[in-house]
Structures are given as structure tokens and as C-alpha cells.
Amino acid sequence: MSSQAPTRQSADATATPWERLSGRLILVQAGLLAAPLGSFLLALAVSGGKADLQVLIALGSVLITFLVVTGIGVMRYLTTRYRIADDRIELRSGLLFRSQRAMSLDRVRSVDLTANPVHRIFGLTSVRIGTGEQTSSAGRRLTIDGVTKAQAAELRDRLLSRRTAAPGRAADDDGLIADMDWSWLRYAPLTIWGVGGVLTTFGTAYRILHEMKIDPLEFGFVKDIEDRYGSVPLWFGILVTALIVIALGAVFSTATFTEGWYGYRLEREQGGTFRVLRGMLVTRSVTIEEKRMRGVELTETMLLRWARGARVNAVASGLGDRDENSKRSMLTPPMPRNDALRVAAEVLSEHESPTLSALRRHPRITLRRRINRALTATVLLVAPLAALGLWLSRTWLYAAGITALVLLPATLAMAYDAHRALGHTLRDRYLITRSGTFARRTVALERQGVIGWNVTRSVFQRRAGLLTLGATTAAGNQCYKVRDVGVAQGLAFAEEAVPGLLAPFLEQAPSHRRSR
Incomplete structure (x- = not known):
């Protein structure tokens, strides 16, 4: 945790000189004007080059913004200092309101380097130093924004030099674990996020044009597309639109990937840390301490699973809050499943990934629960179409029938797949659990990292004799669930995984109830 710098400093700390940010930071700040300047040029182009009042206002806004941003950059450069003195790193900033903060080197859990496109143009990097605490307090991190690449690398090495390797690992294990193979690009389109990105882009563009009093529906090519759609059947137009959106989504996903x-590389460094390097426009360097690893998560989305692909996330403590953890825990991109299993095994220093373990099956009644959900979802989607058919036209009844014929087999297949995905087991020092159909997740969690159990039962679970058992931990998502397991099976599993942790909270059933 960050704290106020001590008022009494040792002689060594006093003698340590303060270091400045790079003077190129001022140019980086000025580069932030690209967006408002682009808006001004667009407004000038739309107005036909006429400098009316609206254009003059835009120009004045750009000039004022330039002065303010440049002034902020100069102030940051002149007032921000940092140094590593004794056993802490200190950061001093501010002109009117001075801020001096210090963080003990023993509490440093991560040193991440990031460089956005503007930073990269000027050879600068942002250094983010974190304690890994899962709080919203700004005191859990220090950010030094605007140092050169050489300064950032030196600072990272100095801050991590005190890290010690995890016990039980040989020094010759250090080195490259995985790097980018461009054949993995085939997995990039196998995600729905690309389609969402396309829809978001079109929606944002429409809103911006609308705010500028420009109606995109009046563009010539838009009218031409509208005329072409009017000359074809509705179903054909919907089909073509869906195919276009899917194709654009695949392109968007590939570009995002x-x-x-x-430049992806996953390395094990001397001193007991993993380092993930990646990024084209925005370069990222994420550090994870090996001794804080509590397991791995193997994620297989539906389309990725069909293509025999998977990706690996770290289950580790000290990665920050939930949002930070989701970003910093990624160890690999989507890759062949066998490669993902190899990476998981190497990260855990195991000969074979624990996620390959044979799992204990869940009660058959869990299949009935998922079939009921599939039937309910189908009815909810088909019923409105059938109602419109009874009220308006038989065409809607035909649409309802076709929808039911398509959805029912698909939802039932997903119900069976979700049931087959359920499983849990113990293997050596790991607790393994698996669930999910749209995104199947297999988690191998160190048993010694389990600090509690969260037992939940819905109304329907109580009727079916099931419960959901959550293993709570300080790492990763903080709770990893064994879903829809039998009551006796789940409680016995918890006791076997961590003996004595759950038993004090259980009540023995009366003998007359057991005899029934």
C-alpha cells in the first residue's frame, strides 16, 4: 500500500538524487490534440471551406485546448520526480497541491510497462507499479508516465531485483515458454466480440454524424443500398445483412487479435517472475510473480472448442481488482488446445496439465435442469411469433414454426453439452472444476490457496437435491464454483479437498431423520 513519505529519511535516501521524466512528454501531451484537430478539419470540410461561426468556434476550441494541454505537459515535466531510495520508491508531483508518495519495495507485486502509439512515436513508456491489493484506493499503485524505454527497463529491473524464485524450481527452467505463431490467426474470427465491435462502430459513427447535423441516411450510397434492399424479399435481405455483419466481425476480430x-512472448525470468509481452500499436509488458500463482484457467469458447483451440489465464493473487485481473491474467492468445495444455503445465512446473484430469460426473438430474432451461428459452422466443400469427397473419405462425424447428434441436444440444461439461476432481495439490457451454472453463486451483467455502442452493436446487459449491481464494476471480453437485457429494468433496475447513459449520442430521 502506498503511504505518505516519512519525514525523517536516512542519509542514503537523502543522498539519492531525484530523476525527471523525459522532456518528450510535452510533445506527447500536444499529440492529444489530434482528435479535436481532426474534428475541426472535418467540420471545415463539411462546411465547404467556409469559415462560419461554427467553424471559428471549433478553431478557437482547438487553440485553447492546445494551450491548456501544453501547459499541463510542461507542469508535469517540471514538477514530477521519482527515485528509489533505501527500501522504497518515492514519487513527487504537483505545483499548487504537492503530493509526495512512497511505496515499500517489499510490497511491490507488479511492474507493468505500457506504451500507446503516441508514446511509441517519441520513444516513451508508462511504468505502473502495483501492490496487487484489491481495493479502489489510488494508494495501491504508482504510475510514472513519460520515461524513456531505457529508464523504464532499468526501473523495472531494480524494482523486481528483490524477487526470489518459487521453491522447487530449477534455475535452468528460466526462459521462453511460448511466443507468437501466426498460424494461430485462424482462431481470431471465432468470437462474437467482432460482431459486437462492428455494431458498436456503426452506432458510434451514426451518433457522431447526427451530432454534427449530418444525416447518414441521405448519403448517395446509403440510398442506393436501401433501393436494392427494397427490390428483394425480406428474408433474403436479412440473410445478406447477417452474412455481411459476420464477415465484417471476422475482419474486426482478426484486426483486434x-x-x-x-510480438507475443511468455517468459519465465530469473527471480521467479513470468513476463507477458504483446501489442502492436499499444505495447504491454505484464509481470506476474510465480510464488503468487495459485493455478490456471483453461477457457474454450464454443466456436474455439469446435476448432480444437483454447487459451490460458493465470489464477494468481496480487493482480489487482476484478477488472485489472481480467486484463492482466491472460497468459496466451487463442491457440491450439495441445499448446495451451503445454503452457499450463510449464507455468505450474508440472509434467502434465492438471486440467487433463478425469473428472467426477454430476448427478443425472442436472441434465433435466438444463433441458428445462432449453425448452423455456425456446418457448419464450417462439411464443411472441405465434401470438402475432394468431392476431395478424399466418405468416407469423410459419415463422414461429420454423424458429421452433431451428431452435429446439440447437438448445437441446447445448443442454446436453452443458451437462457433459460439468465435473470436478482432486489431483495431487490441485482442485479441478469445469463447467460452461458457451464458454467452457476448466480451473486447476491449488488446494492450499482455498481459504473458505461458499455453499448456495436455489429453490430449484433444493428440490433437486443439488447445491453449488464455491471455493473462495485470494487469487483470480476469488471464487471458483463446482456447479450443481449433489449435496452429499459436494460436502464430501469440500472436506476431501481441504480437511477440517467446512466440517465445523455442518450440523449432523438427527437420527430419526436419517432412518427415514
Whole structure:
């Protein structure tokens, strides 16, 4: 945790000189004007080059913004200092309101390096130093924004030099674990996020044009598309639109994959840390301490699973709050499943990934629960179409019938798949649990990392004799669930995984109830 710098400093700390940010930071701040300047040029182009009042206002806004941003950059450069003195790193900033903060080196859990496109143009990097605490307090991290690459690398090495390797690992295990293979690009389109990105892009563009008093529906090519759609059947137009959106989504996903994972390397460094390097436009360097690893999570989304692909996330403590953990825990991009299993095994220093363990099956009644959900979802989607058919036209009845014929087999297949995915077991020092159909997740969690159990039962679970058992931990998502397991099976599993942790909270059933 960050704290106020002590008023009494040792002689060594006093003698340590303060270091400045790079003077190129001022140019980086000025580069933030690209967006408002682009808006001004667009407004000028739309107005036909006429400098009316609206254009003059835009120009004045750009000039004022330039002065303010440049002034902020100069102030940051002149007032921000940092140094490593004794056993702490200190950061001093501010002109009117001075801020001086210090963080003990023993509490440093991560040193991440990030460089956005503007930073990269000027050879700068942002250094983010975190304690790994899962609080919203700003005191859990220090950010030094605007140092050169050499300064950032030196600072990272100095801050992590005190890290010690995890016990039981040989020094010759250090080195490359995985790096980018461009054949993995085939997995990039196998995600729905690309389609969501396309829809979001179109929606944002429409809103911006609307705010600028420009109606995109009046563009010539838009009218031409509208005329073409009017000359074809409705079902054909919907089909073509869906195919276009899917194709654009695949392109968007591929571009996102390329930008996010370009130059990917996963390394084990001396001193007991893992380092993930990646990024094309925005370069990222994420550090995870090996001694804080509590397991791995193997994620297989539906389309990725069909293509025999998977990706690996770290289950580790000290990665920050939930949002930070989801970003910093990614160890690999989507890759062949066998490669993902190899990475998981190497990260855990095991000969074979624990996620390959044979799992204990869940009661058959869990299949009935998932079939009921599938039937309910189908009815909820088909019923409105059938109602419109009874009220308006038989065409809607035909649509309801076709929808039911398509959805019912699909939802039932997903119900069976979700049931087959359920499982749990113990293997050596790991607790393994698996669930999910849209995104199947297999988690191998160290048993010594389990600090409690969370037992939940819904009304329907109580009627079916089931419960959901959650293993709480300080790492990762903080709770990993064994879903829809039998009551006796689940409680016995918890006691076997961590003996004595759950037993004090259980009540023995009366003998007359057991005899029934």
C-alpha cells in the first residue's frame, strides 16, 4: 500500500538524487490534440471551406485546448520526480497541491510497462507499479508516465531485483515458454466480440454524424443500398445483412487479435517472475510473480472448442481488482488446445496439465435442469411469433414454426453439452472444476490457496437435491464454483479437498431423520 513519505529519511535516501521524466512528454501531451484537430478539419470540410461561426468556434476550441494541454505537459515535466531510495520508491508531483508518495519495495507485486502509439512515436513508456491489493484506493499503485524505454527497463529491473524464485524450481527452467505463431490467426474470427465491435462502430459513427447535423441516411450510397434492399424479399435481405455483419466481425476480430497479440512472448525470468509481452500499436509488458500463482484457467469458447483451440489465464493473487485481473491474467492468445495444455503445465512446473484430469460426473438430474432451461428459452422466443400469427397473419405462425424447428434441436444440444461439461476432481495439490457451454472453463486451483467455502442452493436446487459449491481464494476471480453437485457429494468433496475447513459449520442430521 502506498503511504505518505516519512519525514525523517536516512542519509542514503537523502543522498539519492531525484530523476525527471523525459522532456518528450510535452510533445506527447500536444499529440492529444489530434482528435479535436481532426474534428475541426472535418467540420471545415463539411462546411465547404467556409469559415462560419461554427467553424471559428471549433478553431478557437482547438487553440485553447492546445494551450491548456501544453501547459499541463510542461507542469508535469517540471514538477514530477521519482527515485528509489533505501527500501522504497518515492514519487513527487504537483505545483499548487504537492503530493509526495512512497511505496515499500517489499510490497511491490507488479511492474507493468505500457506504451500507446503516441508514446511509441517519441520513444516513451508508462511504468505502473502495483501492490496487487484489491481495493479502489489510488494508494495501491504508482504510475510514472513519460520515461524513456531505457529508464523504464532499468526501473523495472531494480524494482523486481528483490524477487526470489518459487521453491522447487530449477534455475535452468528460466526462459521462453511460448511466443507468437501466426498460424494461430485462424482462431481470431471465432468470437462474437467482432460482431459486437462492428455494431458498436456503426452506432458510434451514426451518433457522431447526427451530432454534427449530418444525416447518414441521405448519403448517395446509403440510398442506393436501401433501393436494392427494397427490390428483394425480406428474408433474403436479412440473410445478406447477417452474412455481411459476420464477415465484417471476422475482419474486426482478426484486426483486434493482430493488434493485441503482435510480438507475443511468455517468459519465465530469473527471480521467479513470468513476463507477458504483446501489442502492436499499444505495447504491454505484464509481470506476474510465480510464488503468487495459485493455478490456471483453461477457457474454450464454443466456436474455439469446435476448432480444437483454447487459451490460458493465470489464477494468481496480487493482480489487482476484478477488472485489472481480467486484463492482466491472460497468459496466451487463442491457440491450439495441445499448446495451451503445454503452457499450463510449464507455468505450474508440472509434467502434465492438471486440467487433463478425469473428472467426477454430476448427478443425472442436472441434465433435466438444463433441458428445462432449453425448452423455456425456446418457448419464450417462439411464443411472441405465434401470438402475432394468431392476431395478424399466418405468416407469423410459419415463422414461429420454423424458429421452433431451428431452435429446439440447437438448445437441446447445448443442454446436453452443458451437462457433459460439468465435473470436478482432486489431483495431487490441485482442485479441478469445469463447467460452461458457451464458454467452457476448466480451473486447476491449488488446494492450499482455498481459504473458505461458499455453499448456495436455489429453490430449484433444493428440490433437486443439488447445491453449488464455491471455493473462495485470494487469487483470480476469488471464487471458483463446482456447479450443481449433489449435496452429499459436494460436502464430501469440500472436506476431501481441504480437511477440517467446512466440517465445523455442518450440523449432523438427527437420527430419526436419517432412518427415514
